[in-house]
Amino acid sequence: MTYKYLLIFLFLSFAISLNAQTYITNVTVADVEKQVLIPNQTLVITNDLISDIKKSTKVEIPADAKVIDGSGKYVFPGLTDAHIHFFQSGGLYTRPDAIDLRSERPYDLEIDYAHKNMEVVLHRYLQNGITNVIDLGATYNLLKQKDAYKNIANLPSVYMSGPLLTTYQPDAYNDLENDAPFTLVKTVEDGINMVRAQLPHHPDLIKIWYIVGRDGLSLEESAQKSLPLVKAIINEAHRNNLKVAVHATQRITAQLAVEHGCDFLVHSVADELVTDDFIQLLKKNKTILSPTLLVRDGYVNTYSQSTETSIHELQKADAYQLGTLQDLKHVPDTVLVSKYKKRTTSEASIRNLDKRTSIMMTNLKLLSDAGVLIATGTDAGNIGTLHASSYLAEVQAMYKSGMSTWDIMTASTVNGAKVLGKAHEFGTVSKGKKANLILLDANPIEDINNITALNKVINNGMVLNPNDILKDTASDLVQRQLNGYNLRNIEAFLEPYADDVEVYTNMDQLQYKGKATMRAKYSKLFDNTPNLHCELTSRFVQGNKIIDNERVQFGDKTIEASVIYQIENNKIKKVFFMKSE
Known part of the structure; x- marks a missing residue:
């Protein structure tokens, strides 16, 4: 082949690849803005964009096109988790300011884990149909790492703020430099300069941690005292075309933040029922709210050792981090463990949590019914709120509050895009938008749990089978059991x-x-054995074999054992028990 013809061949090949098309035929398309389902459509994807949507009878499909039969299926925009934290793992050791277990696991190991596993965490989000994540409180090192994941088809899009600009800084995060998730703001000048300090790191928005009441003042006095700092940060961010998210859990902090330009309220008002004046303020300012209904429960359930984990979470969460939530049963500092358990299981604590939950649920229903924009967010990474897998429980809680399934799907898609001012780019199934989509085997408008009925995840135009996005390792399987x-x-x-x-x-x-025999044996064990708990003391990986050293408690009896698990065809095929003498 001559050089001339080689160039022509390469040009034509490149042109074909640039115009690669996928047709999803006979599918029901969800319009999350009009909240209607449109049946018998053919959706055309060209490269990474939705290039056409027409009634199936009016579409001619080229012979060389990739075709997906969408009969009986539903196509929705990819989901957005509008509130996560990569610096946190969701496990027991991730918040030393909440429970200090650094003597058990040094915090630098948590930092290392966050960086090394960020790509795996992103795969986990995509596997769950979440094509966009917003990290509201990262670190400078995580902002730098984010750049490595831009425009990769098999990873969700990542948007990130810099460190939280806070009116209170926990001592546990001092002296971490570029791994610090918090920056303490003491003066108006601090607030302005700290926004400017983030600009070279290219954050997608600015986040304020508006913490009040820790200075001995009343909530309102404390909020007013910090208000000049909050105003200065918001104004400087807006001067630099950056939206501002504000952590506010009291009515007074939420109200003051919105009155002074906050774009995105993070968390629910939990101390009092909101009034119509408050609701109208949010509507007038077009402020978006992310309720994060369950994040507090994650802490309480972990500390009280009362976690009830769904099969979905057991199969889709980071198995190792989920496992750490049971570690309080063997942490040596029994005084600390007892203190946390007693505090969270006291009648006063239970009443307080129930009251807060009731207020948050009622407020969410009031705000949603009034037309305030709601964006689904989990606050994943906090203790007990695991990345990606916690999304289902959050939307279930939103449904329990009284939100309709349509309003939840709108909150989980286009409203997440609106948080970033990017609704023109993604968030709806519309011609010209990014082909970030989920193809479902069942209708989430009939049952919100059907967001897990994933047939395909389409990200930047790439069609992916959910089970292929993130493969189980041998360690994953053993940790899950x-x-x-x-x-x-x-x-x-x-x-x-x-x-x-x-x-x-x-x-x-x-x-x-x-x-079947294993089921009979272990069902009896689970039903009849008090204080049953297995502590993993060490793990070794040798190819398809996992060697665990375990300390197992059966009632008042404790034994040491070594177990070899042999993996075949992505299942545990053989188990070898070797009791220690």
Whole structure:
């Protein structure tokens, strides 16, 4: 082939790749703005954009096009989690300002984990149909790392603020330099300069942690005292064309933040029922609110050792971090553990949590019914609120508050885009928008749980099978069964095992075979054994084999054991128990 013809060939190949098309035929398209379902449509994706949507009978499909049969399926915009934190893992050791366990796990290991696992966390979000995430309170090092994930088709889009500009800084985060998630603002000049300091790091927005009442003043006095700082930050951010999110959990802080230009209210008002004046203020200012209904529950359930984890979360969460939520059962500092458990299980604490939850639920219903823009956010990364998998529980709580399924899907899609001022780019199934979509086998308008009925995830035009986005490792499988064991959840415990699993002692003595026998044995164990808990003391990975050293408590009895798990075809096929003498 001559050089001339080679150039022509390469040009034509490049042109074909640039115009690669995918057709989703006979699908029901969701219009989340008009809140209607449009059946029998064919949606055309060209490269990374939605290039056409027409009635299926009016579309001619080229012979070389990629075709997905959408019969009986529903296409929605990709979901947005409008409030997460990459610097937090969701596990027990991630917030030393909340419970200080740095003697058990140094905080620098948490920082290291956040960086090394950020890409895995992003895959986990995409696997759950979440094509956009907004980190509202990161670090300078995470902002730098974010740049490595731009425009990668098999990763969700990441938007991020810099460190939280705060009126109160927990001592646990002192001296962390570029890994610090908080920056204390003491003066108006501090506020202005700290916004300017973030600009070279290219944040997508600015976040304020408006914490009041820790100075001994009343909530209103404390809020008014810090208001000049909040105003200065908002004004400087807006001068630099950056939107501002404000953490505000009291009516007074929320009201003052909105009155002075806050774009995005983070968390619900939890101390009093909102009035019509407050509602109209948010509507007038077009302020968006993310309710984050369940984040407090994650802390309480962990400290009280009363976590009840769904099968969805057990299968879709980071198994290791989920497992750490059970670690208070074996942390050596029993005085600390007892203090936290007593505090969260006291009658006063339970009444307070119930009251806060009731107020938040009622307020969300009032705000949503009045037309205030709501954006779904989980605050994932906080203790007990695990990345990606917690999204389902959050929308379930929104539904329990009285929001309609349509309003929840709007909050979970286009309103997330509006937080960033990017509704013209993504958030609806519309011609010219980004092809960030989810194809569902069931209708979430009929049942909000159907957001998990993922057939395909389409991200930047790339069609992905959810199970291919993030593959289980051998360690994932073994940790999942350990989590199921500690939670006494027989279905979660059995899920990673092969149907014909073989269980041995001393490497060569077959004790039994088959998941049915395992179910009978462990169901009885879970039902009849008090204080059942397995502590993992060490883990070694050798190819398809995992070697765990465990300390297992059965009532008042504790044994040491080593267990070898052999993985075949992405299931635990053989287990070898070796008791320590």
